[in-house]
Amino acid sequence: MRQAAAVLLGLLGWAVFSIGELLAEEGLVAEQDALYSEEELAELEKAASEVRELGFQKEVDYEVVDKSSLRGVIDERVKEEFPADKLERISLAYAKLGLIEKGVSLREAMLSLYSEQIAAFYDQKKRKLYSIKGLPFSKEFQKVLMVHELTHALQDQNFDLTTLPLELEDNDDRAMAALSLVEGDATLVFTQYATREVRLSLKDILAVVTTGQKGLTEAPYALQKNLMFPYLEGVRFVTRLHTEGGWEAVNKAFKNLPESTEQIMHPDKYLKERDDPVAIVLPEFGSVGGKEWELQEDNVLGELNIKVLFTQFIGSLRATRPSRGWGGDRFRVYRVKGDNDTILIWGTAWDTEKDREEFVTRYLQGVRKKYGKKEFRTIEEKDSATLVSDEVVIWLGWRGKEALVLEAPDGTTLAGMLWKFVRGGSGLGIVEEAPAASARDE
Numbered sequence: 001m002r003q004a005a006a007v008l009l010g011l012l013g014w015a016v017f018s019i020g021e022l023l024a025e026e027g028l029v030a031e032q033d034a035l036y037s038e039e040e041l042a043e044l045e046k047a048a049s050e051v052r053e054l055g056f057q058k059e060v061d062y063e064v065v066d067k068s069s070l071r072g073v074i075d076e077r078v079k080e081e082f083p084a085d086k087l088e089r090i091s092l093a094y095a096k097l098g099l100i101e102k103g104v105s106l107r108e109a110m111l112s113l114y115s116e117q118i119a120a121f122y123d124q125k126k127r128k129l130y131s132i133k134g135l136p137f138s139k140e141f142q143k144v145l146m147v148h149e150l151t152h153a154l155q156d157q158n159f160d161l162t163t164l165p166l167e168l169e170d171n172d173d174r175a176m177a178a179l180s181l182v183e184g185d186a187t188l189v190f191t192q193y194a195t196r197e198v199r200l201s202l203k204d205i206l207a208v209v210t211t212g213q214k215g216l217t218e219a220p221y222a223l224q225k226n227l228m229f230p231y232l233e234g235v236r237f238v239t240r241l242h243t244e245g246g247w248e249a250v251n252k253a254f255k256n257l258p259e260s261t262e263q264i265m266h267p268d269k270y271l272k273e274r275d276d277p278v279a280i281v282l283p284e285f286g287s288v289g290g291k292e293w294e295l296q297e298d299n300v301l302g303e304l305n306i307k308v309l310f311t312q313f314i315g316s317l318r319a320t321r322p323s324r325g326w327g328g329d330r331f332r333v334y335r336v337k338g339d340n341d342t343i344l345i346w347g348t349a350w351d352t353e354k355d356r357e358e359f360v361t362r363y364l365q366g367v368r369k370k371y372g373k374k375e376f377r378t379i380e381e382k383d384s385a386t387l388v389s390d391e392v393v394i395w396l397g398w399r400g401k402e403a404l405v406l407e408a409p410d411g412t413t414l415a416g417m418l419w420k421f422v423r424g425g426s427g428l429g430i431v432e433e434a435p436a437a438s439a440r441d442e
Contacts, residue, residue, distance in 0.1 A: 036131075036146070044143055047197070048150035052189050053247045057157040060129055060150065067134040074111060093297035093333035096344050096407070098309055098370040099222040109219050120145045122152035124161040129153055144194045151186035159254040173277070173302025176229065177258040184234025184264075185250055188242060191235070225308050233264050240267040261304035262326055277302075280330035280347040280430050283420040289413030293334035293343060301329055301346075313366025322362040325355025327401065328431070343417065344407040347430035356401050360385075363405070367394060386414075402428045 036044070041062070049055055065073055078087075087107045095102040120142075122129045129149050131142075155161055161182065168175045219227070237258070241249040260277045263270035277300075285293055301309070303326040310319035331346040350356040364385055368376060376387040376394075384397040393414045395406040404421070408414035421428060 040143075044146050045150055047193055048147045048154060048189060051147070051192050052151055052154055052185075054154045054158050054251075056154060060153045061127060063128055063130050064133050065130050067132050073130075078107065078110070089296040092335065092342065093299075093331075094222065096296075096333045096342050097301070097331065097346070098312065098367075099305065100220045104220055106223075109223055120149045122149045122156070124152070124156050127153075127156060140197075143197070144190050147193045148186045148190035151189040152182070155182060155185065155254070159251075164254075164257065170298050171300045173260050173300040173304070176226070176302065176304065177260050177264055180230040180234035180237060180261070180264045181253055181258060182234075183230035184236070184238035187231050187235040188238050221312060222305070222308050226305070229261070229264075229304060233261075237264045237267055237270075240271070244271065261302045265303060266324075275327075275351075277326075278328035278349045278431050280328050280349060282330055282332055282345055282347055282430065285332065285334055285343065285345060285417065285420065288343070288416040288420065289408070289410070290416075291339075291341070291413070292337045294337055296333045296335050296342075298332045299330070301331060302326065310362060310366060313369050314362060318362065322355075322358045325351045325358065327351050327355075330430075341409040341413075342407075343409070343413060344405065345417065346405040347428070348403045348405075349431050350401045350403070353401055356398055356403050360396060360398055360403055363396060363403075397428060399428050402430055404428050404430060 041060075045056060045060065087105075091100065091104060091106045094100045094106075095104065100106075120129070120131050129146075129152075131146065131149075152161070164178045164182070165171070166175050166178055166182075238250055238253075241253055245252075258264055258270050262275065262277070269275040280300075286295075287293070303323050306326060306329070307319050307323035310322055313319075327349040329346065329348040331344065334343045334345075335341065348356075348359065350359060364387075367387065368374075371389070371392065374389050374391065376389050379386040379388065383399060384395060386396075387394040388411070391409065393408050393411055395404075395408075395414055395418065397404050397406075406414060406417050408417055421430075
């Protein structure tokens, strides 16, 4: 989800730390401003540089933001990043998929969460490091947070973060993978610094990171999982790189980026027999079923968010298997002009036919939960299944390692959607011959 990378995660480099009970227990709570003398900043820069084994190429630009004005700063950046109705369209698309409940406002959830959670952030566009004044952290713990953000400054000066695919409009999964490298790198640096200088254990640090306050605990489940993924899974990925090849291996990853959350979750698929995602192609649906449709979102879920989806459908214990064999996907959500009717087109590719079979079986089980108590009539055929109700018709078809999900408000619209795929006589035909990796950014 780029909206996981940008909306759900906010802006690159924003350190997310809660004010948890652990801080009080460790004696780390004290009302102090997040301000540093030049000597203190020089010491922190030196520490970050030494731990990360990278040098600063120029001076870091610092700015202090008062916590009382933080929400306004966040709101302004959100407005800069997204057109007026973009977040609303994303919310509609995620609700159609089943990732969030219908009616949830991502804008309000994000503003509430970040106004509460942000401790410091590095803005790679302005190349400026912001510290927050008026936080209830001790000076020592604030130093740990600053080392994290100074690592982002090091990354930017050595690898140019603006060249990374962090703001892709149509591949959130790839953006999340790149962000996980960036945040995992910075998290490993501040972890090493914290355990050495502040004497906090990794367990304590992760407790601080994951201890939620109201904004986090009340956020939609998908929001929570996407928020924490680059830090928790990212640091595991980068730790694996560092263990096998030191910081030089991490440096090389910035020039040969991971392409998917699958590779972050399973480092062997990046380090050993590299498993890059396949590209999925879908036809346009501007006009179908006698109606004109407006595209709301065109994107990739990836293994991470397919797992999140299945967790909400069938529970966490059974969610891993139908997501782990992911090979590639792409979805589109449309809304009819002047109405609330929506359609979903979701093409998926899987590593093996067994993986595809698992996805089909679990999806047919889970999609009923998505629609609550709605009663469906099921029509099963050799290579497809159709669920019919008075408000939505769902078609799931498969061939080999591919599976296609279509959702429409009625049978006429669904028939028009199916015709888009079969009129060429090629069946599903949603996988490109060339892998997605062939289109990597230089």
